[in-house]
Amino acid sequence: MRVSSVSVTCLIDRACEVTIFAARKQSSLASVPSPMPHVPAAIAFGSNLPSPAGDSRATVLAAIATVGTFRETRLVAVSSLHETVPVGPAEQGNYINAAAKLDTSLSARALLACMLSVEQRFGRDRSREERWGPRTLDLDLILFGDALIDEPGLRIPHPRMHERAFVLVPLCEVWPDAVHPVLKKTVRALRGALPH
Numbered sequence: 453m454r455v456s457s458v459s460v461t462c463l464i465d466r467a468c469e470v471t472i473f474a475a476r477k478q479s480s481l482a483s484v485p486s487p488m489p490h491v492p493a494a495i496a497f498g499s500n501l502p503s504p505a506g507d508s509r510a511t512v513l514a515a516i517a518t519v520g521t522f523r524e525t526r527l528v529a530v531s532s533l534h535e536t537v538p539v540g541p542a543e544q545g546n547y548i549n550a551a552a553k554l555d556t557s558l559s560a561r562a563l564l565a566c567m568l569s570v571e572q573r574f575g576r577d578r579s580r581e582e583r584w585g586p587r588t589l590d591l592d593l594i595l596f597g598d599a600l601i602d603e604p605g606l607r608i609p610h611p612r613m614h615e616r617a618f619v620l621v622p623l624c625e626v627w628p629d630a631v632h633p634v635l636k637k638t639v640r641a642l643r644g645a646l647p648h
Contacts, residue, residue, distance in 0.1 A: 489557065490555045490556065490557050491555070491556055491557070491596060491597040491599075492528070492553060492554070492555055492595075492597055492627070492630070493553070493554045493555075493556055493560075493563060493593065493595060493596045493597070494551060494552070494553055494554070494593075494594040494595040494623055494626070494627055494630065495519060495551065495552050495554065495567065495591055495592065495593060495594065496549065496550075496551050496590075496591070496592040496594050496610070496613075496618075496619045496622070496623065497512045497515055497516065497549060497550045497551065497552070497589070497590070497591060498512070498547045498548070498549045498587070498589070498590040498592075498618065499511040499512050499515075499547065499548050499574075499587065499588060499589050499590065500538060500544055500545045500546060500547040500548070500586050500587065501545075501575075501586050501587060501588045502588065503574040503575045503576075503588035503589055504573075504574060504575055505574060508545075508547065508548040509533060509548050511548075511574055511588060511589055512533060512548050512549075512550050512589075513533075514574070515570055515574060515589055515591065516530055516550065516552060518570050518573070519552060519554070519566075519567075519570065519591075522554075522556070522558070522563070522566050523558070524556060524557040524558050525554050525555070525556040525557075525558060525563070525566075526554065526555045526556070527552055527553075527554055528552075528553045528554060528555055528626075529552065529553045529625075529626035529627065530550065530551075530552045530553075530626065531550045531551045531552070531622035531623070531625040531626050532550070532622070532625060533548055533549070533550050534548070534549045534550065534618065534621060534622055535547070535548060535549075536548075536549050536617070536618040538586075539616070539618075544586040545586065547618065549618045549619075549621075549622055550622050551594070551619065551622035551623040551625070551626050551627075552626060553626040553627045553630075560593065560596045560599060560601055560606060560608060561603075561606060563593060563596070564593050564605070564606055567591040567593060568591075570589070570591060571588075571589050571590070571591055574588050574589040575588040575589070576588050576589050576590070592610055592619070593606070593608060593610070594608075594609060594610045594613050594619060594623065595608065595609050595610075595613075595627075595630055595632075595633075596608045598631070598633045599633065600633050600634065609632055609633055609634060613632070613642075614632060614635060614637075614642045614645075617643075617646050620639060620642055620643040620646065621643060623639050623643075624639050624640055624643045627639060628640040628643075
């Protein structure tokens with residue numbers, strides 16, 4: 453089992469804070485009544501190739517802002533940006549990673565469909581890429597309340613989240629007390645268990 457390193461570099465600045473504030477302000481949950489209960493969810497963001505939005509940093513910030521416009525969904529918290537070493541092939545650049553906590557009344561499948569649409573909008577073509585290879589944008593649905601889902605194309609919790617610093621470090625900033633529904637440990641505890 454490969455465990456990612458805890459060495460990440462925080463890259464937040466004023467422009468990031470302004471983008472995140474704008475995304476939160478645009479969030480639509482409060483304005484759209486829904487019969488479905490609101491579920492907390494976590495999304496991980498990653499990029500190491502330029503997209504139509506710009507470099508990886510600009511891509512992740514634009515993706516966060518876009519997620520903030522999903523119907524029946526509200527951004528609750530957004531992490532700082534982190535530069536991380538790739539897990540996949542060595543011949544690729546470092547990633548920019550972040551995480552966001554949401555409240556949504558969308559189903560997990562509907563939320564995933566929105567996320568996949570965002571990836572496409574930012575130039576990702578999953579059918580043509582190498583596994584763990586470079587990408588313009590990667591959005592992973594990490595947690596969806598305490599749901600356990602194992603369906604084609606949708607596994608929650610994310611099956612490798614507990615092994616990856618590039619997921620746990622930013623996730624710990626926004627939802628440290630979330631409990632992994634299989635391992636029964638908090639994100640904070642999982643982050644603390646990573647090798648240093």
